[in-house]
Amino acid sequence: MSVTIADVAKLANVGAGTVSRVLNGSKSVSEETRAQVLACIQQLGYRPNLVARGLAAKRTGMVAAIIPSIGYTQHAEAIQGLSDFLHEHGLRLMIGHCGYSAENEARIVSDFLERRPDAFYLTGTSHTADTRRMLRQSGIPVVEAANLTDDPIDCVVGYDNFDAARQVVHLLHARGHRNIAVATSLHDPNDRTAARRDGYLAACADLGIDMTERLIACTNSFAGGAAAVAQVARLSPAIDLLVCVTDVIAVGAILECQRRGIAVPGQLGVCGFDDLPIAAAINPALTTIGVDRVGMGRTAGQVLLQRLGGAAAMSGSVDVGFDIREHASTRSEISAPGEGATKELRE
Amino acid sequence: MSVTIADVAKLANVGAGTVSRVLNGSKSVSEETRAQVLACIQQLGYRPNLVARGLAAKRTGMVAAIIPSIGYTQHAEAIQGLSDFLHEHGLRLMIGHCGYSAENEARIVSDFLERRPDAFYLTGTSHTADTRRMLRQSGIPVVEAANLTDDPIDCVVGYDNFDAARQVVHLLHARGHRNIAVATSLHDPNDRTAARRDGYLAACADLGIDMTERLIACTNSFAGGAAAVAQVARLSPAIDLLVCVTDVIAVGAILECQRRGIAVPGQLGVCGFDDLPIAAAINPALTTIGVDRVGMGRTAGQVLLQRLGGAAAMSGSVDVGFDIREHASTRSEISAPGEGATKELRE
DNA sequence: CTGTTAGCGCTTTCAC
């Protein structure tokens, strides 16, 4: 039914192998036969069957990606970057979502492996032993994204969630925030939000801030952020900063403050993590931690491509960094001794 | 290197065909040989090669999907539903994004077709002639989603963007809004936002509202919505309703109103389209048009599955409907004669 | 019920 390589070969009076060589841009084909073959391909409207090629060449040109949720902006953007990059290099994406469950992830990995992808993209650095074993023994390049680890399955492209969280608390402490509460995701726990929470707590420990009854569990949603503010109000009016493991929670918190007439950052500072588009748009704009997610996806693709080209594994461990973006949702006064505070005294 | 069906057959002392039958759940295998084969599969850790199966069976078990942008919540959610459904039925997704360009879409379609997917998912109902031709002649089921059309490539699962937009304007007119402006997406034009814009304009025409200088072009972003409000302020203080083709624009508009101290809906009503999570969270909550996007994705998968099972094409044209969700961003008084207005007069 | 035999459409030695 469909036109095959044999049809082209027949029409061009060459062997199937030659057509294949033309198709794959082999150097060892004379200019004239190449032109001849190309013409016949054109004429017949021939389109290669990549499934057959995949079987014969043991390269399918597919990359498998698993993310927790396709609908969650953060991961979708990374996939967008990955997809972009792969497309530019003739690779295509097959995608699955595991709903924040490592067991689901393992199931999907097993399933995807049967389709012989050339490489694998995983979200986060925490996977079941099964996942690690299957992937390692498959021998294909694997990149874990959105976090860092010393013990990657193969490669890792991400940023230090723990360190970012720790740094932002230190910064906001320097800005004068003293009484801190942490809003942390209750459902969908994962290595990234866990690292953020731990980073927040570590900073508080560094600073000698007592966090007893200051860890607020909520869902990762706008409603969760609202609930966190309600909890803060219940706990103590002294709390002057709510650090959230995601922007979604933080935005929900700010909106709830608007409703309750709580001044932000006057009465309560709010800070998030992710720098979603809404973070900059909201009133007041949200102090948050940004990472170039699309870029991270692209970089992950790049690392995979290098590995496919034979590069060693660990060459592909890249820290894409993060960026603390201070906005109006937290205090901006410099309270450090020789700075703003002093200035005020002078005037 | 890898263990194949032949290895299993040898160990189980059966033919390769029998192993294949067991794998595919054929009825015509005795219970004992089945058990025997299963045991050997287990023992050898055999995993079928789906690429080979795809070549032999001419079914790859893959569905190709193209959306404008993976990072845009709306489409990502539909894909989430589609992916969910397909996974439950042993099908996997390969995905590409075309950046709102029909030419890119055509290119990706051509590319994906070479990988022999069993079915195709497209966003919207507006495609190049090439796309339509390639897909039609490929003979595989195709579903177009997120809009409706009388002339689908094959099947369509969506809702009537035009009608929804028209209805909401009529409703808000009944609520007392009279002086209407439309904020429409400037970049990324597509059949869905175009239909919405036309629906808004049609309703205004129905109602005899003069829309000269009332069509505001902006980018589909929070900043675009803010710019639209600035434009409204510039145009006329009489404008009392800004209807937007997307929630993103509408939310940007509301946030800008907050900044400018414009009372919503007192001075200016705002209404959106999509019912994104942020719509319900913002202050005031946004009146918008909702559709179950995840459900739509699932339904699209269902239609595809039916077609794969041999169902006729047009059986798969389904209108998933929409839902006008009135919230505090628009007026709620009933101004229609026999309703609230009359009641007030009586009292 | 089950073994055998052809391919599916392409790539890749291996000679010429």
Added chain:
DNA sequence: GTGAAAGCGCTAACAG
């Protein structure tokens, strides 16, 4: 430089 041939791993008749 190029043709011929041997698979890649699996499914799908076709006999028995």
